Structure formats: structure tokens, C-alpha cells
Amino acid sequence: MATLTTSDLRKGLKLEIDGEPYIITDFEFSKPGKGQALYRCRLKNMITGSQFDRTYRSVDKFESADLEEQDMQFLYSQGDSFHFMNTANYEQIEMTRDQVGDATNYLTENLVVSMLFFQGRPIGINLPNFVVLKVVKSDPGIKGDTAAGATKPATMETGFVIQVPLFIEEGEVLRIDTRSGAYVERVKA
Amino acid sequence: MSAEEILAGKRAHLELRCRILQTIRRYFIEDGFMEVQTPLRTPAPAPEPYIEAIPADAPYFLITSPELYMKRLLAAGYERIFQITPVFRRGEQGRFHHSEFTMLEWYRLYADYRTLQEDCRNLLLTVCHEEGKASGWDYQGHWLQVEGEWQHYTVREAFRRFAGWEPSSHVDQYRFDGDLVEKVEPHLGFPTPCILSDYPSSQAALARLRHDDPSVAERFELYWAGLELANGFSELTDAAEQRSRFREALQMRRQQGYVPYPLPERFLASLEDLQPCAGIALGVDRLIMLLGNAGHIDEIVPFPPGFD
Numbered sequence: 001m002a003t004l005t006t007s008d009l010r011k012g013l014k015l016e017i018d019g020e021p022y023i024i025t026d027f028e029f030s031k032p033g034k035g036q037a038l039y040r041c042r043l044k045n046m047i048t049g050s051q052f053d054r055t056y057r058s059v060d061k062f063e064s065a066d067l068e069e070q071d072m073q074f075l076y077s078q079g080d081s082f083h084f085m086n087t088a089n090y091e092q093i094e095m096t097r098d099q100v101g102d103a104t105n106y107l108t109e110n111l112v113v114s115m116l117f118f119q120g121r122p123i124g125i126n127l128p129n130f131v132v133l134k135v136v137k138s139d140p141g142i143k144g145d146t147a148a149g150a151t152k153p154a155t156m157e158t159g160f161v162i163q164v165p166l167f168i169e170e171g172e173v174l175r176i177d178t179r180s181g182a183y184v185e186r187v188k189a
Numbered sequence: 190m191s192a193e194e195i196l197a198g199k200r201a202h203l204e205l206r207c208r209i210l211q212t213i214r215r216y217f218i219e220d221g222f223m224e225v226q227t228p229l230r231t232p233a234p235a236p237e238p239y240i241e242a243i244p245a246d247a248p249y250f251l252i253t254s255p256e257l258y259m260k261r262l263l264a265a266g267y268e269r270i271f272q273i274t275p276v277f278r279r280g281e282q283g284r285f286h287h288s289e290f291t292m293l294e295w296y297r298l299y300a301d302y303r304t305l306q307e308d309c310r311n312l313l314l315t316v317c318h319e320e321g322k323a324s325g326w327d328y329q330g331h332w333l334q335v336e337g338e339w340q341h342y343t344v345r346e347a348f349r350r351f352a353g354w355e356p357s358s359h360v361d362q363y364r365f366d367g368d369l370v371e372k373v374e375p376h377l378g379f380p381t382p383c384i385l386s387d388y389p390s391s392q393a394a395l396a397r398l399r400h401d402d403p404s405v406a407e408r409f410e411l412y413w414a415g416l417e418l419a420n421g422f423s424e425l426t427d428a429a430e431q432r433s434r435f436r437e438a439l440q441m442r443r444q445q446g447y448v449p450y451p452l453p454e455r456f457l458a459s460l461e462d463l464q465p466c467a468g469i470a471l472g473v474d475r476l477i478m479l480l481g482n483a484g485h486i487d488e489i490v491p492f493p494p495g496f497d
Binding site: 037 | 237239240280281282283284285286362363365366367369370371374392394410417420445470
């Protein structure tokens with residue numbers, strides 16, 4: 001952990017405040033010509049997602065947040081617990097469904113994700129931008145519906161339901177954008 | 190985008206900069222001012238509590254303003270002088286700040302801050318007319334116009350109205366600056382420019398106090414679209430008073446652990462000969478931002494930090 005000053009403040013900087021990790025999502029430097037500098041920040045709690053605004057002055061000091069990223073391989077889930085393995089040292093850790101959040105939509109066995117740790121505790125998962133998922137259920141497209149861009153729902157192997165083009169069939173493998181949850185393309189098996 | 194494409198994309202703003210600089214020069218020359226050049230380095234910057242000079246080949250510093258040199262010219266009898274110069278202030282970096290920026294300063298002997306306010310009006314009218322914007326234009330979603338009545342608040346009026354309290358002569362600077370930025374400035378200068386005048390005496394800087402009310406200084410700031418454009422005052426010509434203000438500022442700098450400056454003795458000596466006068470500094474980059482509808486100062490200089 002390092003002590004920082006206002007001159008280090010910028011968008012994207014991660015700080016520890018009251019024992020919790022925060023990221024600066026908006027930053028503005030203001031200064032009356034003959035007055036004190038004000039460093040106006042919007043801070044987002046990296047665990048709860050809650051946001052608040054705070055203004056700092058030149059005399060203020062900060063602690064950088066003790067954050068670490070590790071590549072973790074998803075092993076399996078059992079009820080509400082999700083099990084991962086550190087690809088570097090093979091240590092296993094368990095996270096709750098709440099902690100994993102929306103990432104549960106994309107987790108398939110052996111998928112490697114980047115996990116964020118705060119003071120050694122896992123607090124979040126960064127998925128790869130694209131994952132490959134298998135369609136387990138999708139009704140055939142309605143005959144005669146040829147409107148360009150027409151879609152239908154499809155259930156993926158993780159239980160996640162997305163909109164896909166009408167020509168997609170059960171058993172096909174699709175590339176999905178994890179940032180938007182959108183179908184990208186078919187992947188040849 | 191390649192570096193050349195980025196630079197080529199700035200042509201409209203750089204041409205605007207060129208025209209505004211020409212207009213400013215023409216305006217002052219036609220008004221009987223003389224353009225001067227003074228050093229970019231100084232061994233003794235004006236001691237001010239919150240303006241940090243950048244050291245440059247000790248014992249020199251880069252100037253934070255040409256003010257002291259220009260007043261030495263005034264003391265020698267140069268009646269009307271102006272200068273457009275780069276100035277340097279450490280640690281200032283943001284949407285409206287570069288630590289190197291362009292300052293326009295002008296000074297008049299035998300005048301006070303009211304004359305400067307008239308100058309501001311005439312100068313901005315001239316610039317806007319030259320740019321074909323006399324009837325107004327859109328700046329980042331706000332309608333601006335130079336014609337019509339300008340707003341004018343004293344600091345007390347503006348704080349009472351927008352911050353809900355009235356600063357005294359020795360106001361707590363922490364509270365003052367915070368509310369100025371967050372509560373007062375966002376209301377100043379829509380759609381016409383705004384003069385904010387009569388600062389608390391503790392924030393007189395190098396301004397003289399009002400004879401009829403020494404709790405305030407004859408200092409004003411020009412705002413437009415919430416942006417601080419210029420700071421001017423009736424100059425303090427009392428050498429003893431100026432020396433004591435500098436000492437106070439140096440003391441404060443020492444307490445806060447800033448690099449010490451020597452007292453600007455040649456400037457202080459020149460005050461003995463300085464007649465009543467007034468001077469003002471205007472941020473040229475910000476004026477270009479307003480006229481060019483630029484949301485970030487990086488847009489109106491060719492080589493902003495990180496691209497230099």
C-alpha cells in the first residue's frame with residue numbers, strides 16, 4: 001500500500017477509503033486563480049457499486065487500494081457456491097452466487113477469468129470480452145418470418161437466455177459478447 | 190489517429206487562436222498601449238499562498254505572471270503597457286488548466302479597477318465582433334452573448350445569493366474557495382459576462398483596499414460561462430504594506446512546506462516611485478475555448494501535455 005497525494009488523483013485510480021476499495025470514475029481539477037486547488041472526484045465502491053462525490057484539497061493524503069488480479073479457472077458450481085482455481089498456484093477458492101453476480105451467465109467449466117482481490121479477499125470477476133456457449137434450447141424460427149434482423153430467444157448451457165437470429169438451432173455453439181450479453185456469431189464445432 | 194492527423198484536426202481552433210491574438214494586439218495598440226516583453230525567468234516570483242512557481246536553473250523560477258516586471262515599467266513612467274506571454278504554474282492540470290498557459294496582462298497608470306472593467310467590456314466586444322459572434326453563440330450547451338447588460342456582483346452579494354452566507358474581511362479561505370468553486374462560480378456569466386468585485390481584504394493579493402471600506406480590496410474577477418477569465422485590481426503602491434503582505438505569504442508557504450522564494454526587493458524598491466495604477470491578467474486560452482466552443486483546453490493548443 002502506498003501513500004498518495006492529490007497530484008496522483010486521476011480517473012481510474014483506486015483508493016482505499018474507510019477500509020473499502022474505491023475507483024475514481026470522474027475527476028475534475030478546479031482552482032480559483034489566487035485560491036486553493038480543489039480536486040473533485042466521483043468515487044465508486046468496488047464491492048457495492050455505490051457512488052458518491054467528494055472534493056479533496058492539496059493537503060489531503062490517500063492510501064492506494066491493496067488490489068491484486070489473478071487468473072482463476074472456473075471449476076464447478078454447487079448450489080449457490082462457485083469454485084475457482086488459481087492457475088498459478090492451484091489454490092482453490094469459493095465464491096457465493098452474489099459475489100459472482102452476472103458473471104454466472106457466462107461461466108462454463110475451465111473458463112479462465114481475471115479475479116480481483118482486495119486485501120486477499122475476492123471482490124469481483126472480469127470476464128474475457130467474448131465467451132463461447134452452447135445452445136441447449138431454442139424453438140425453431142417461425143416460418144415465413146423473414147424480416148431482416150428478426151430474433152428469437154435461446155437458452156444457453158449456463159441457463160442464460162439471449163436473443164439469437166432465427167436460423168440458430170439447438171446444439172449450436174455461439175460466440176457471446178460478455179459486455180453486452182449479445183450474440184456475435186456461430187462458432188464452427 | 191496519427192499525430193499529424195490530430196494536429197491537422199486542430200486547424201480551426203489554431204486559426205481562431207491566431208486571429209484572437211491579432212485582435213487583442215490591434216485593440217491595445219489602437220488604444221495607445223505599448224506592447225512589452227519581460228523575462229520568462231525570475232529570481233524572485235511574487236510570493237502568493239496558492240501559486241507555485243516552477244524552478245528553472247537555480248536561483249531562477251519560471252514566471253507565474255509578468256506582473257512584477259510590468260509594474261517596474263509602470264514605476265519608470267510607462268503609462269499604458271500590455272503583454273501576451275506564456276506563464277507557468279506548478280501542478281495545475283485539468284479541463285481549464287495547463288501548467289503552461291498564455292496570459293494577457295495590461296496596466297494603466299492613473300487608473301483604477303473600474304477603468305479595467307470598462308477595458309474588459311471593450312476588449313470582449315471587439316473580439317466577439319471580429320469573430321462574427323456579436324449577437325451570441327452556443328458554448329457547450331449555454332447561450333453566450335457579449336452585448337447587453339453585464340452582471341455585476343460584489344463578492345458579498347454573490348455569496349449571500351448563491352452560497353447563503355457573507356464572507357467577512359478575514360474569511361476562512363478553505364470555506365471561501367470551496368463555496369466559490371462549487372456554489373458561486375456555476376452561476377456567473379450567463380449569458381453575458383459577469384464582474385465579481387470587492388474581495389475580502391484577506392484576499393487582496395496585490396490590490397489596494399477600498400478607502401471607503403477597508404474590509405474589501407479593489408479587486409475583481411471577470412467570469413463568463415462560469416469560467417474565471419481575468420483577475421484585475423487597483424494596484425497596491427504602498428511599499429511597506431506590500432512587504433508585509435509578501436512576508437505573510439512567505440510565512441504561509443514555509444508552514445506548508447513549499448520552496449521558499451526570496452523577497453522581490455527590486456520590485457519593492459520600485460513601488461516608492463509607483464503612481465496610482467491598475468492592472469489585470471486575462472487567460473487567453475480560456476477566451477479561445479469560449480469563442481471556439483471547446484470543452485477542454487487541450488483542444489485549443491497544438492501540443493497539450495501528453496502530446497508535447
